[in-house]
Amino acid sequence: MPSMEEALFPSTPGKFKIDRQYNMWNRQFHRCFASTSTMFLWALFLIALTASYLSFQSFVDSGSRYFSASWGGIQWEKQVRNSAQIHRSGGISVLVTGAAGFVGTHVSLALKKRGDGVVGIDNFNNYYDPSLKKARKQLLNNHNIFIVDGDINDFKMLSKLFDTVAFTHVMHLAAQAGVRYAMENPQSYVHSNIAGLVNLLEVCKSANPQPAVVWASSSSVYGLNTDVPFSESDRTDQPASLYAATKKAGEEITHTYNHIYGLSITGLRFFTVYGPWGRPDMAYFSFTRNILQGKPITVYRGKNRVDLARDFTYIDDIVKGCLGSLDTAGKSTGSGGKKRGPASYRIFNLGNTSPVTVPNLVNILERHLKVKAKRNYVDMPGNGDVPFTHANITLARKELGYKPTTDLQTGLKKFVRWYLQYYGYSHGKPVN
Numbered sequence: 001m002p003s004m005e006e007a008l009f010p011s012t013p014g015k016f017k018i019d020r021q022y023n024m025w026n027r028q029f030h031r032c033f034a035s036t037s038t039m040f041l042w043a044l045f046l047i048a049l050t051a052s053y054l055s056f057q058s059f060v061d062s063g064s065r066y067f068s069a070s071w072g073g074i075q076w077e078k079q080v081r082n083s084a085q086i087h088r089s090g091g092i093s094v095l096v097t098g099a100a101g102f103v104g105t106h107v108s109l110a111l112k113k114r115g116d117g118v119v120g121i122d123n124f125n126n127y128y129d130p131s132l133k134k135a136r137k138q139l140l141n142n143h144n145i146f147i148v149d150g151d152i153n154d155f156k157m158l159s160k161l162f163d164t165v166a167f168t169h170v171m172h173l174a175a176q177a178g179v180r181y182a183m184e185n186p187q188s189y190v191h192s193n194i195a196g197l198v199n200l201l202e203v204c205k206s207a208n209p210q211p212a213v214v215w216a217s218s219s220s221v222y223g224l225n226t227d228v229p230f231s232e233s234d235r236t237d238q239p240a241s242l243y244a245a246t247k248k249a250g251e252e253i254t255h256t257y258n259h260i261y262g263l264s265i266t267g268l269r270f271f272t273v274y275g276p277w278g279r280p281d282m283a284y285f286s287f288t289r290n291i292l293q294g295k296p297i298t299v300y301r302g303k304n305r306v307d308l309a310r311d312f313t314y315i316d317d318i319v320k321g322c323l324g325s326l327d328t329a330g331k332s333t334g335s336g337g338k339k340r341g342p343a344s345y346r347i348f349n350l351g352n353t354s355p356v357t358v359p360n361l362v363n364i365l366e367r368h369l370k371v372k373a374k375r376n377y378v379d380m381p382g383n384g385d386v387p388f389t390h391a392n393i394t395l396a397r398k399e400l401g402y403k404p405t406t407d408l409q410t411g412l413k414k415f416v417r418w419y420l421q422y423y424g425y426s427h428g429k430p431v432n
């Protein structure tokens with residue numbers, strides 16, 4: 001029996017070609033038609049898949065933006081408000097910039113301890129080991145102080161903070177520190193110490209009410225001044241480093257905001273602050289690390305082999321000076337960016353009034369660490385260092401009740417105890 005195909009297309013040789021061709025065309029047509037529709041279906045499927053992927057992705061993106069944003073949102077505002085809450089009568093609410101920094105951490109803790117409201121900001125940059133900054137943040141969190149992960153150049157973030165809390169004071173400590181690093185990365189000083197400062201002041205001047213601003217200037221503004229001890233009225237127009245120049249610029253910038261907008265300003269010239277939770281880039285800290293690791297330290301010497309000296313000031317004394325400044329700061333007079341009357345503009349030295357030479361600093365460390373340092377004496381390179389600092393603190397004593405009580409011997413003992421514990425040393429040896 002012929003098959004259906006054979007019946008329809010008889011296999012005669014003459015017709016075979018035609019029939020065969022027709023057959024093939026027909027089959028191609030069917031196959032083609034079938035594959036086109038399949039392709040069409042596949043295309044539809046792929047379009048749908050892509051569309052759903054994209055919409056899912058944008059959902060995930062917007063969701064993750066919302067959830068991972070370092071600031072903003074209902075929960076964030078709640079944390080900011082809680083942290084800013086005042087728990088004593090006559091207390092203040094303070095925005096502390098650079099709160100995960102050395103001085104910022106200590107000032108924040110002291111304010112919180114006495115019942116003031118504190119909210120911190122820090123950008124956790126990697127100028128030095130950020131894990132130390134994170135550890136300080138943890139310490140602050142343990143004391144119910146909320147730290148915003150943000151930069152003082154972020155106008156929106158700062159404005160949002162002032163929309164959320166009517167801060168009475170700003171303790172501005174965020175800065176690019178370090179005298180010698182300014183030759184390596186000059187732009188970072190302009191970014192933080194100039195642009196960041198102006199941005200912060202812009203927000204402060206527009207806030208309603210305006211906060212009183214207390215901020216960290218530096219002993220380095222005295223630069224090449226040779227009158228000792230350094231008094232606030234001495235020359236500060238001969239900076240020896242870009243760091244010093246940006247701090248001096250900060251004093252002038254804050255003056256204009258005081259003059260034009262009625263912001264209350266207090267600038268504090270810190271003298272080589274040291275202590276527990278300190279800055280690893282500073283000499284006393286890096287010397288300690290190297291001495292313990294058996295590595296040599298470089299001790300700079302001035303002209304004619306004269307020892308360099310610093311008016312090293314212990315952190316607890318500095319904290320008292322900061323709190324005294326906040327407590328005595330006059331109110332800002334402006335509102336909504338308009339000045340309503342003159343506001344106070346003050347500058348104070350916060351030093352220890354008893355300079356110690358760098359070799360003597362090393363002697364004290366050797367005694368506390370019970371390890372001899374391998375010293376390399378090197379002529380002071382022309383890198384922005386000044387030969388000595390020495391503070392006259394008469395003004396701060398009179399106006400702030402500032403009275404430093406910790407000498408270098410005592411202060412370094414406390415630092416060394418903290419260092420050994422924090423970095424896991426026991427009897428001068430690292431604990432695994």
Ligand SMILES: O=C(O)[C@H]1O[C@H](OP(=O)(O)OP(=O)(O)OC[C@H]2O[C@@H](n3ccc(=O)[nH]c3=O)[C@H](O)[C@@H]2O)[C@H](O)[C@@H](O)[C@H]1O
Nearest residue numbers: 177178179218219220270271272282283298299300308385
């Ligand atoms: O009062 C300030 O306004 C500044 O204080 C601090 O600057 P300085 O007084 O320069 O402190 P720091 O670096 O500890 O050097 C101390 C001494 O050790 C010498 N020094 C340093 C390093 C080294 O390897 N060898 C050395 O001899 C060095 O030559 C110097 O004589 C802050 O860092 C700065 O941010 C700012 O706050």
